[in-house]
Amino acid sequence: MSGRLPSTVFALGTVSLLTDISAEMVTAFLPVYLIYTLQMSYVQFGLLDGLYTGATAVLRLVGGFVSDRTSSPKRVAVFGYALSALTKLIFPLVGASSVGIGGVLAADRAGKGIRTAPRDALISLATPPDQLGSAFGVHRAMDTVGALCGPLLTFLILYQMGTAAGPVFVVSFVFAAIGLVVLLTFVREHRGRVQRKRVSLKAGLGLLRDTKFRRATIAAALLGLVTISDAFVFVVLQKVSDIPVGLLPLLPLGTAAIFLLAAAPIGRMADRVGRWRVFFVGHVLLLVTYSMLLVPQGGFTAVAVALVAHGLFYACTDGVLSAYASGFVPADLRATGLATIQTGQALTRMVSSVAFGVMLTVMAMSTAVIALVVVLVLALVVVALLVRSA
Numbered sequence: 537m538s539g540r541l542p543s544t545v546f547a548l549g550t551v552s553l554l555t556d557i558s559a560e561m562v563t564a565f566l567p568v569y570l571i572y573t574l575q576m577s578y579v580q581f582g583l584l585d586g587l588y589t590g591a592t593a594v595l596r597l598v599g600g601f602v603s604d605r606t607s608s609p610k611r612v613a614v615f616g617y618a619l620s621a622l623t624k625l626i627f628p629l630v631g632a633s634s635v636g637i638g639g640v641l642a643a644d645r646a647g648k649g650i651r652t653a654p655r656d657a658l659i660s661l662a663t664p665p666d667q668l669g670s671a672f673g674v675h676r677a678m679d680t681v682g683a684l685c686g687p688l689l690t691f692l693i694l695y696q697m698g699t700a701a702g703p704v705f706v707v708s709f710v711f712a713a714i715g716l717v718v719l720l721t722f723v724r725e726h727r728g729r730v731q732r733k734r735v736s737l738k739a740g741l742g743l744l745r746d747t748k749f750r751r752a753t754i755a756a757a758l759l760g761l762v763t764i765s766d767a768f769v770f771v772v773l774q775k776v777s778d779i780p781v782g783l784l785p786l787l788p789l790g791t792a793a794i795f796l797l798a799a800a801p802i803g804r805m806a807d808r809v810g811r812w813r814v815f816f817v818g819h820v821l822l823l824v825t826y827s828m829l830l831v832p833q834g835g836f837t838a839v840a841v842a843l844v845a846h847g848l849f850y851a852c853t854d855g856v857l858s859a860y861a862s863g864f865v866p867a868d869l870r871a872t873g874l875a876t877i878q879t880g881q882a883l884t885r886m887v888s889s890v891a892f893g894v895m896l897t898v899m900a901m902s903t904a905v906i907a908l909v910v911v912l913v914l915a916l917v918v919v920a921l922l923v924r925s926a
Contacts, residue, residue, distance in 0.1 A: 544658060544663075545659055545662065546678070551715045553681050557711040558624060558709065561689055562627070564686060565704050579893050595646050596882060597879050599649060599653050600653035603872075604871045609661075610654070613723075614716070614719055616654070620644050621647075621709060623643045624706070653878060658726070660672075665863065667807065668811075672856065673855055673859075680799060683796075693707065744876070749865065749877075755919045763822065764889060772901060791843050791847045794848055799850075806856050811863070817852055825849060826908055857877065
């Protein structure tokens with residue numbers, strides 16, 4: 537592997553950095569706002585968080601298909617980023633209405649769903665095949681700078697101004713709007729590697745006839761089914777470790793810091809040792825994270841271990857899966873193929889959030905986590921058998 541990464545990777549990394557500051561400000565604020573301010577139950581929180589995660593699912597397919605059909609992934613990505621930016625201005629207007637909050641969350645995640653596959657297609661089409669792991673690793677590392685800054689900004693705003701929602705969402709909108717300007721100004725499409733064909737829905741669905749693609753899609757969906765949302769990881773970790781609730785908005789910083797440090801080197805390693813192997817190891821690290829949720833009164837030591845493992849999980853999976861799939865999905869169906877795999881994962885993660893919220897309501901927290909650990913181990917065994925040669 538040699539040569540510099542394309543400028544498109546860094547331009548899109550900057551867009552994601554700014555957008556993730558915006559998104560993670562909201563993500564860090566939601567557990568405090570919904571559970572401690574609005575006093576929502578775990579089931580309500582799980583439903584909203586599942587909506588926040590799963591509203592991207594079908595629209596990832598739409599965004600990917602339209603991107604390939606029009607041969608203009610940038611235009612589709614711009615629409616998705618703009619939609620998410622606008623929702624930040626609507627959040628303060630819905631107040632404490634769970635229906636209103638759910639609707640705005642759905643619109644925000646719809647924007648993310650629409651933009652994700654076209655953005656990843658822009659990266660993969662601009663990057664030489666032997667540098668895909670590095671390209672996605674660098675992009676995710678830049679994205680994670682935003683994930684670090686977002687919760688920190690939320691913490692500072694809450695510290696200075698209390699738990700009022702308005703300031704958090706207004707600042708979040710400003711960062712999203714700047715990211716949109718960068719996308720419009722500096723990101724270029726690279727169409728030279730794509731043979732222009734008429735892309736149809738039938739052609740997109742035809743990808744599932746390919747054994748390697750089908751197994752990767754099923755495996756990603758199975759592992760998504762045992763991946764609870766970050767919000768639940770942080771809420772349970774705070775309660776079990778018995779650290780102050782005021783530190784809850786800062787827990788995402790630990791995950792993001794490790795992700796930032798590890799994303800680029802793990803992306804390069806994935807190019808050398810195998811992208812699927814690295815993706816699989818990431819879920820073994822997720823098992824370590826879940827195990828820390830079973831340590832009663834573990835304090836800051838348990839929190840540190842959990843957050844390191846959680847950050848490494850993301851470094852091994854987020855971006856590595858797209859790099860892996862980009863190696864065998866045809867260029868003219870790149871966005872559709874990536875969207876198909878990501879959609880299966882997003883749908884099962886939505887189910888996971890809702891199910892875990894119900895489990896926390898009907899059984900002890902430790903019992904719910906034990907059940908999660910057992911199912912994750914079973915999923916790892918099934919996936920290892922399913923994708924032996926990947």
